Amino acid sequence: MTYSDPSASQSLEDPSLVQETQIQPSHAPGVAAEAAARSLRQPYLQIEDIHKRFGNFVALKDIFLNVYPGEFVCLLGPSGCGKTTLLRIIAGLEQHSQGRIIQGGQDVSHLPPSKRDFGIVFQSYALFPNLTAHHNIAYGLQNKKLPKAEIQTRVGELLDLVGLGGMGQKYPAQMSGGQQQRVALARALALSPGLLLLDEPLSALDAQVRVKLRAEIANLQRRLGVTTVMVTHDQAEALAMADRIVVMDKGYIAQIGTPHSVYQGPGSPFVANFIGVMNFLDGMVEAKDMVRCGNLVLNTPSNTVPVGQRVSIAIRPEDIRVMDGAATPAPNVAEAEVLGTEFLGSGYRLELSVLGNARQPMTLDISSHRARAMAIETLESLAIQLPPEMIRVFPKEAS
Amino acid sequence: MTTTTRHPIVAPRAKAFDLEAWVMRSLLGLGALWLVVGVVLPLFPMVGRSFQNTNGEWAGLANYGQYLTTPSLVQSFLNSMGVAITTTLFSVGLGFIYAYGLTRTAMKGKTFFRTLGLLSLYIPPLANAIGLIYLFGNQGLVTTGLFGLLPGININLYGFNGIVIGEFLYCFPQAVILLVTALNLTDARLYEAAEVLGASTLKTFFTVTLTSIKYGLMSALFVCFILAFTDFGVPKVVGGNFNVLATDIYKQVIGQQNFSMGATISVFLLIPSVFMFGLDRIVQRRQNALISAKSVPLQPKPNPILDWAMFGFCALMVAFIFTVFGTIILASLVKVWPYDFSLSLKNYDFSSVGGGGYGAYWNSLRMAFYTAIFGTAIVFTGAYLVEKGRGLNWLRSLTYLLSTVPLALPGLVLGLAYVFFFNNPIWRIPFTGLAIYNPLHWLYGTMALLVMANIIHFYTVCFLTGTTALKQIDAEFESVSASMAVPFYKTFWRVTVPLSLPAILEIGIYFFVNAMVTISAIIFLYPANLPLAAVAIVNMDDAGDIAAAAAMSTLIVLTSLGVRVMYSWLTKGLRQRSEAWLHR
Numbered sequence: 001m002t003y004s005d006p007s008a009s010q011s012l013e014d015p016s017l018v019q020e021t022q023i024q025p026s027h028a029p030g031v032a033a034e035a036a037a038r039s040l041r042q043p044y045l046q047i048e049d050i051h052k053r054f055g056n057f058v059a060l061k062d063i064f065l066n067v068y069p070g071e072f073v074c075l076l077g078p079s080g081c082g083k084t085t086l087l088r089i090i091a092g093l094e095q096h097s098q099g100r101i102i103q104g105g106q107d108v109s110h111l112p113p114s115k116r117d118f119g120i121v122f123q124s125y126a127l128f129p130n131l132t133a134h135h136n137i138a139y140g141l142q143n144k145k146l147p148k149a150e151i152q153t154r155v156g157e158l159l160d161l162v163g164l165g166g167m168g169q170k171y172p173a174q175m176s177g178g179q180q181q182r183v184a185l186a187r188a189l190a191l192s193p194g195l196l197l198l199d200e201p202l203s204a205l206d207a208q209v210r211v212k213l214r215a216e217i218a219n220l221q222r223r224l225g226v227t228t229v230m231v232t233h234d235q236a237e238a239l240a241m242a243d244r245i246v247v248m249d250k251g252y253i254a255q256i257g258t259p260h261s262v263y264q265g266p267g268s269p270f271v272a273n274f275i276g277v278m279n280f281l282d283g284m285v286e287a288k289d290m291v292r293c294g295n296l297v298l299n300t301p302s303n304t305v306p307v308g309q310r311v312s313i314a315i316r317p318e319d320i321r322v323m324d325g326a327a328t329p330a331p332n333v334a335e336a337e338v339l340g341t342e343f344l345g346s347g348y349r350l351e352l353s354v355l356g357n358a359r360q361p362m363t364l365d366i367s368s369h370r371a372r373a374m375a376i377e378t379l380e381s382l383a384i385q386l387p388p389e390m391i392r393v394f395p396k397e398a399s
Numbered sequence: 400m401t402t403t404t405r406h407p408i409v410a411p412r413a414k415a416f417d418l419e420a421w422v423m424r425s426l427l428g429l430g431a432l433w434l435v436v437g438v439v440l441p442l443f444p445m446v447g448r449s450f451q452n453t454n455g456e457w458a459g460l461a462n463y464g465q466y467l468t469t470p471s472l473v474q475s476f477l478n479s480m481g482v483a484i485t486t487t488l489f490s491v492g493l494g495f496i497y498a499y500g501l502t503r504t505a506m507k508g509k510t511f512f513r514t515l516g517l518l519s520l521y522i523p524p525l526a527n528a529i530g531l532i533y534l535f536g537n538q539g540l541v542t543t544g545l546f547g548l549l550p551g552i553n554i555n556l557y558g559f560n561g562i563v564i565g566e567f568l569y570c571f572p573q574a575v576i577l578l579v580t581a582l583n584l585t586d587a588r589l590y591e592a593a594e595v596l597g598a599s600t601l602k603t604f605f606t607v608t609l610t611s612i613k614y615g616l617m618s619a620l621f622v623c624f625i626l627a628f629t630d631f632g633v634p635k636v637v638g639g640n641f642n643v644l645a646t647d648i649y650k651q652v653i654g655q656q657n658f659s660m661g662a663t664i665s666v667f668l669l670i671p672s673v674f675m676f677g678l679d680r681i682v683q684r685r686q687n688a689l690i691s692a693k694s695v696p697l698q699p700k701p702n703p704i705l706d707w708a709m710f711g712f713c714a715l716m717v718a719f720i721f722t723v724f725g726t727i728i729l730a731s732l733v734k735v736w737p738y739d740f741s742l743s744l745k746n747y748d749f750s751s752v753g754g755g756g757y758g759a760y761w762n763s764l765r766m767a768f769y770t771a772i773f774g775t776a777i778v779f780t781g782a783y784l785v786e787k788g789r790g791l792n793w794l795r796s797l798t799y800l801l802s803t804v805p806l807a808l809p810g811l812v813l814g815l816a817y818v819f820f821f822n823n824p825i826w827r828i829p830f831t832g833l834a835i836y837n838p839l840h841w842l843y844g845t846m847a848l849l850v851m852a853n854i855i856h857f858y859t860v861c862f863l864t865g866t867t868a869l870k871q872i873d874a875e876f877e878s879v880s881a882s883m884a885v886p887f888y889k890t891f892w893r894v895t896v897p898l899s900l901p902a903i904l905e906i907g908i909y910f911f912v913n914a915m916v917t918i919s920a921i922i923f924l925y926p927a928n929l930p931l932a933a934v935a936i937v938n939m940d941d942a943g944d945i946a947a948a949a950a951m952s953t954l955i956v957l958t959s960l961g962v963r964v965m966y967s968w969l970t971k972g973l974r975q976r977s978e979a980w981l982h983r
């Protein structure tokens with residue numbers, strides 16, 4: 001990592017990448033290479049040591065982030081963690097208290113939004129209701145005093161681009177939510193900005209349209225190669241769309257990484273819990289690759305946590321394996337009693353009480369296919385394995 | 400190693416001249432300056448004058464001493480208080496029942512009552528007073544029992560009774576508006592909860608209805624008090640020998656040319672108004688906090704006894720308002736009241752009476768028109784800068800504050816303050832011995848100053864209408880425009896103004912109607928060569944030409960109503976379209 005700069009974000013980012021390549025080399029072969037390639041390019045957007053205070057309230061602290069040309073970065077985090085504030089600072093709509101923003105090699109920290117180079121889509125879309133879709137999209141072009149014919153062509157292209165060809169004469173109120181969203185996107189792209197900013201662009205839509213549009217936006221972004229920063233609190237959206245995810249919590253960056261690395265290698269219990277579903281078990285380190293939870297002693301990846309320290313070990317429900325009757329010797333196998341079954345559509349989620357550690361119930365996901373084979377409705381107990389390589393160990397903060 | 404060494408970063412661009420930011424700053428500065436000159440500065444010479452004797456020499460508290468030791472003057476203060484409190488109780492009490500009927504019962508004819516109950520908004524209090532003379536005066540229809548057909552009832556119109564009835568007609572619609580709003584805000588779920596808990600109707604009324612509208616109720620009390628306490632027209636016409644503060648100021652200034660005492664009494668008129676205004680602002684803020692919460696509107700259930708009782712009550716109120724209004728028109732059309740009841744338009748020939756006749760009417764029309772045009776432009780731009788502007792937060796807060804202050808200034812006080820401020824060719828800066836030529840002296844005695852006084856006098860209500868409308872517009876329009884490098888003023892013109900058109904026209908109408916009917920702010924300001932219609936009513940009444948006064952009142956009311964109806968008719972399509980824009 002030759003580009004490493006003395007920033008918190010990098011030190012958070014790199015280990016996760018490293019861990020990932022250790023843990024799951026086979027699942028994401030391109031990640032390490034991609035990260036190396038990225039490091040050779042110049043970032044398009046550099047966010048350096050941004051802090052933001054509203055009076056006494058600290059909304060953002062120690063924010064470092066590099067966004068590379070053509071990259072799609074998602075800011076992900078719970079409500080109130082400062083995602084929108086960060087996006088607005090990037091746009092210049094909000095003034096930061098400390099730090100600087102560098103875009104395209106130029107320090108834009110003190111430029112007003114109108115002097116910066118970005119297009120933006122808001123959660124409300126903020127379409128001008130008294131203008132047709134055509135005039136909404138043409139709004140910025142007209143201000144540039146371009147010839148009429150040129151504007152006409154460009155708007156036509158943009159409408160086609162977002163799949164709204166021929167709908168230019170409609171007013172926003174005459175369009176569906178998804179269509180309005182596309183108009184807003186076309187408007188944001190009209191001036192071919194270097195940076196596209198999206199603030200929860202899909203959250204006002206219903207579930208089905210949302211899933212459809214998120215693929216469309218991601219495709220469009222890749223096709224145009226426009227550097228994009230999107231805010232969302234929906235982890236599924238971030239996982240599906242982003243090249244890299246920036247997980248935020250209470251005004252700081254908790255982790256930066258590819259969807260894969262963040263999902264598989266969460267750097268903290270907060271990230272582990274926020275993205276996907278995670279089982280947490282309290283335990284104590286017995287050896288460098290062994291943790292005791294109740295009367296259960298589990299093998300884990302080797303780690304540096306000192307022996308005797310209290311830890312939290314984490315494993316995802318879909319990573320727990322159900323043992324078939326024929327017992328091949330394997331580590332971390334335990335008997336578990338079924339407490340409840342929940343039908344998820346694509347599969348089942350079982351609530352289990354593991355023998356030897358009954359105090360801390362766990363959940364386990366299995367596919368419908370497996371479930372049928374096991375006669376899940378009447379199942380009372382089963383043997384499970386917690387594959388050691390799927391377990392993560394988090395030291396408990398002394399509290 | 401750092402990024403900087405590998406990728407040299409261009410130094411922060413020197414802060415380029417940012418036209419847009421400068422336009423924003425200049426406009427905000429101008430807006431604040433306009434309010435400082437229009438509202439704040441004129442108050443200094445006026446209050447200052449109350450510490451000077453008639454020759455303009457420093458007199459300390461002598462005027463106040465004289466005021467407090469002159470029994471007739473103290474009596475006026477008590478009279479004003481008495482009138483204001485009585486009027487407030489009647490207006491808010493009856494206004495509440497009326498509003499309750501409109502919002503909480505299933506009575507018939509709600510739309511009818513809603514429209515007509517508010518009719519008196521378009522009748523100047525002065526005109527109502529003229530109508531009252533023809534009903535309850537010495538030759539009035541009621542006093543003489545329809546000229547002997549029935550037993551007559553003399554209510555001793557001239558004095559306390561007349562003023563209270565006149566002010567009631569003025570305050571009632573205002574109270575109804577405020578209370579209907581408050582009653583509409585109440586959450587139906589509260590009533591369902593009370594019902595589930597088995598509370599009796601009476602108990603629900605006290606625990607739910609009254610507590611949930613308490614802010615609206617208080618607001619109505621404060622507003623009615625201020626209106627009745629400071630009004631000038633009604634006591635001038637039906638006050639008789641019953642003096643109130645407003646008529647005292649008029650007498651001191653116009654009758655005795657004692658400007659110092661006029662200023663002193665103005666301070667006594669100003670203080671309670673400002674106090675009530677302050678309370679009202681606090682209460683309004685609380686109520687606004689309630690509005691943002693989502694509430695379920697109440698669907699009143701039929702209750703025949705209550706519904707019909709309410710119907711009867713509302714019909715009675717409307718009948719009263721209409722009787723007064725009808726009487727004004729009738730009186731204006733009757734040849735010689737009470738001797739010759741044949742109809743004629745002779746009273747509309749103003750050539751034989753004082754007051755300025757059709758010239759005055761024409762001047763008033765012009766004044767109202769200019770007030771509407773310039774007032775709307777200024778108020779809406781001001782509201783936009785305060786609500787949607789960026790940066791200079793302190794200046795925006797100051798502008799907001801100054802925009803709400805005019806509501807606390809009684810018209811007479813404002814008018815008198817303008818006389819002191821604009822009429823003086825030299826300004827003396829207090830305590831410094833410095834004096835400068837008054838750069839605004841040329842405005843005195845011009846149509847422009849009358850228009851300015853009117854704009855400031857009615858500023859607050861219009862400003863609040865503007866900000867309310869602007870709050871409904873997406874806050875991100877400005878951000879989106881900035882991202883496309885479109886300056887804010889273009890978006891203001893292309894998007895904000897079209898979307899706010901209903902509110903803008905509403906503001907224009909409000910300015911027009913009020914400028915048409917007002918007298919208090921301009922009675923000290925109008926020059927002899929610019930007679931005005933509303934002032935003419937006062938002068939005709941003074942001269943005993945009451946029929947002509949009734950004719951002029953009718954003209955004013957019909958003009959206001961005509962403009963209103965024309966507006967509704969012309970903007971119907973427009974309003975539907977922008978409704979569709981705003982509420983998808």
Ligand SMILES: Nc1ncnc2c1ncn2[C@@H]1O[C@H](COP(=O)(O)OP(=O)(O)OP(=O)(O)O)[C@@H](O)[C@H]1O
Nearest residue numbers: 054057059077078079080081082083084085086233
């Ligand atoms: N203008 C402001 N004044 C004071 N506090 C603010 C302001 N804007 C935001 N905040 C606070 O800063 C924090 C971060 O706000 P922000 O809008 O960035 O959150 P967010 O992560 O976008 O949340 P959400 O998912 O709910 O949109 C919040 O606690 C918010 O209350």
Ligand SMILES: [Mg+2]
Nearest residue numbers: 083084085231
């Ligand atoms: Mg947000």
